Amino acid sequence: xxxxxxxxxxxxxxxxxxxxxxxxxxxxxxxxxxxxxxxxxxxxxxxxxxxxxxxxxxxxxxxxxxxxxxxxxxxxxxxxxxxxxxxxxxxxxxxxxxxxxxxxxxxxxxxxxxxxxxxxxxxxxxxxxxxxxxxxxxxxxxxxxxxxxxxxxxxxxxxxxxxxxxxxxxxxxxxxxxxxxxxxxxxxxxxxxxxxxxxxxxxxxxxxxxxxxxxxxxxxxxxxxxxxxxxxxxxxxxxxxxxxxxxxxxxxxxxxxxxxxxxxxxxxxxxxxxxxxxxxxxxxxxxxxxxxxxxxxxxxxxxxxxxxxxxxxxxxxxxxxxxxxxxxxxxxxxxxxxxxxxxxxxxxxxxxxxxxxxxxxxxxxxxxxxxxxxxxxxxxxxxxxxxxxxxxxxxxxxxxxxxxxxxxxxxxxxxxxxxxxxxxxxxxxxxxxxxxxxxxxxxxxxxxxxxxxxxxxxxxxxxxxxxxxxxxxxxxxxxxxxxxxxxxxxxxxxx
Numbered sequence: 292x293x294x295x296x297x298x299x300x301x302x303x304x305x306x307x308x309x310x311x312x313x314x315x316x317x318x319x320x321x322x323x324x325x326x327x328x329x330x331x332x333x334x335x336x337x338x339x340x341x342x343x344x345x346x347x348x349x350x351x352x353x354x355x356x357x358x359x360x361x362x363x364x365x366x367x368x369x370x371x372x373x374x375x376x377x378x379x380x381x382x383x384x385x386x387x388x389x390x391x392x393x394x395x396x397x398x399x400x401x402x403x404x405x406x407x408x409x410x411x412x413x414x415x416x417x418x419x420x421x422x423x424x425x426x427x428x429x430x431x432x433x434x435x436x437x438x439x440x441x442x443x444x445x446x447x448x449x450x451x452x453x454x455x456x457x458x459x460x461x462x463x464x465x466x467x468x469x470x471x472x473x474x475x476x477x478x479x480x481x482x483x484x485x486x487x488x489x490x491x492x493x494x495x496x497x498x499x500x501x502x503x504x505x506x507x508x509x510x511x512x513x514x515x516x517x518x519x520x521x522x523x524x525x526x527x528x529x530x531x532x533x534x535x536x537x538x539x540x541x542x543x544x545x546x547x548x549x550x551x552x553x554x555x556x557x558x559x560x561x562x563x564x565x566x567x568x569x570x571x572x573x574x575x576x577x578x579x580x581x582x583x584x585x586x587x588x589x590x591x592x593x594x595x596x597x598x599x600x601x602x603x604x605x606x607x608x609x610x611x612x613x614x615x616x617x618x619x620x621x622x623x624x625x626x627x628x629x630x631x632x633x634x635x636x637x638x639x640x641x642x643x644x645x646x647x648x649x650x651x652x653x654x655x656x657x658x659x660x661x662x663x664x665x666x667x668x669x670x671x672x673x674x675x676x677x678x679x680x681x682x683x684x685x686x687x688x689x690x691x692x693x694x695x696x697x698x699x700x701x702x703x704x705x706x707x708x709x710x711x712x713x714x715x716x717x718x719x720x721x722x723x724x725x726x727x728x729x730x731x732x733x734x735x736x737x738x739x740x741x742x743x744x745x746x747x748x749x750x751x752x753x754x755x756x757x758x759x760x761x762x763x764x765x766x767x768x769x770x771x772x773x774x775x776x777x778x779x780x781x782x783x784x785x786x
Contacts, residue, residue, distance in 0.1 A: 326635045333504055333630055341504050342512075349493055349515045356486055356522050360529070363479050367533050368564050370471040371557045374536065380467045387464035390557075391550035394465065394543060400458045403427035404544045406469065421477060422537065424469040424544070426462060428455045469540055476533035483523075483530045490519045494579060495621065502627045508579060516575040524568040528772070532560040535763035535776050541756035548756075552780075559775030590618040638686075645683070646690040 372378035376389035387393070397404060409421045432452065438444040439452070494516055501508060539556050542548035594614055598606045628636070644656035648664040649671035657664045663683050670676045674693045676684055757780075764776045 326638050338504055338506050341500060342506065345497060345500055346511065346515060349497065349519070352489065352493060353515075353518050353522055356489070356526075359482060360522060360525055363475070363482055363526070363529050364564065364566060366471075367475045367479060367529050368561065370468075370475040370533065371536060371561050373471055374468045374557045375554065375561070380464075380471065387468065388461060389554060390465055390468050390540070391553045393461040393468075394550045394553075396461050397426075397458055397465065400428075400455065402455070402458065402462065404465075406541045406544050422469070422473045422541075424466045424540075426466075428458070428462065431455075472533060472536050472540065476530070476537045479526070479530040479533050483526045486523050486526045490523050491582075493519060494582065498579060498582060499627045503630055503633075505629045505631065513572060513575045513579070516578055517570045517572070520570045520575060520578060521568055524570065525566055528563075528566045528568065531763045531772065531776075532563070532566075535760050535772075536560070538756045538759035538763060541759065546756060555775060555778065559772060563772055590614070642686045642690050645686040649687075649690070649694055 369378060373380050373387065374390045376387050376392065379386055388396075394404075404424060404426050406422050407425055409423045432455075435444055435448055435452065438448065444452070497512060497515070498508075500506075501512070535556050536553070539548070539552050543550050543553060594606075594611075597610055597614070601610065640659070644653075644660050644664070645667055647653045647656040648660060648667040650668075652664060652668055660667075663680070666678055667683065667687060670679055670687065671694055676687060676693070679687055760776060760780055764780075
């Protein structure tokens, strides 16, 4: 980055000093309209270094995401195979019955089953996202535990315990199966939301950097966007797979749906692994082109979804300030200026401050110019410009030279204008990413990806199995799974 950062440092320094170090490239016809962009161009070598650095950072981010996606896919596949009775829940464990088989047996035993949130000792949900299997037999045994220890249980109660104990292994298998699918569902959906925002941030920074360094997006840049979108869609598919399975458990256990749907969803999803998705060149270009259109809309939708999942109080307490700050950055970056534009703005303000300092020591101008404000004021009062630095003299002349009269001087201690220039260069050199985005667009995940994921989680939390499976159908990008989920839904929800 040395060439690029050196160029920007020179840009800001020459803006503050006038144009003393700029190499003319034709100049302006009217000297009073001369500005840095007439003399400054970012070298191709610097642009190449910036582009290479961006690409390396982008790829490192995607590689890290792929590692996590591999784990999420492995966990989802295991949970589904355990649900099908094709894999033990842990290494060395016994092969379980399928969930559909266990449910039929437990129904015959007249066990009452339900899916509900995991709770702490006070009965409060430990986490809104995690669900568990509860059953009437275990509840009854907890109330009879003291009687069993004290040997005061009635014959009927003892008989009930003994009969129920025949189904303990099936109950344990089913509870473990639900737990594994629940965990995989929540982890996958959480990662969808994280990845979707990460992808938006990466593309936003890419666009902002290209604008700053006056570079066009090329095929290599769009290839990076494609890789990120492909990873994101893979995450969506994993989340959809587990969400649909968890919704099926709810529909079967809480609402009397056909257990066959469990096998149908699990097997169709297992058959779709390993999950592969494709992204076209057009989709990548559209993603970038549409970024600036929907930032405000996306924030409203994303915030509404988080409020729905976590509740207003928790959202206000834990999320609001961060969400507001993040999207404020996105919105502020929509009008990202190029290095030349920033230099011109800097020079324009510099000349305004010079003009002000000819008549008075204005605190704001003084704060920006440092000692040169006092020097300009002295020159305006005396007509002696010999002490002005070349850049300051140029701005002095471009703002009308020595005025016919001026105010009495005010003496003040001023800072270094060179330090101000270097501070501006340092902010750019350090990659200050306040407002790191030229947007979030039509394809931004809160319109579909994040939205569907959060809708699925919210529906599971409320026990709305139909809502959850509907969200999964809209989320899954893999051909074949939509159809399988739709057929399973007919078994689960009649009418």
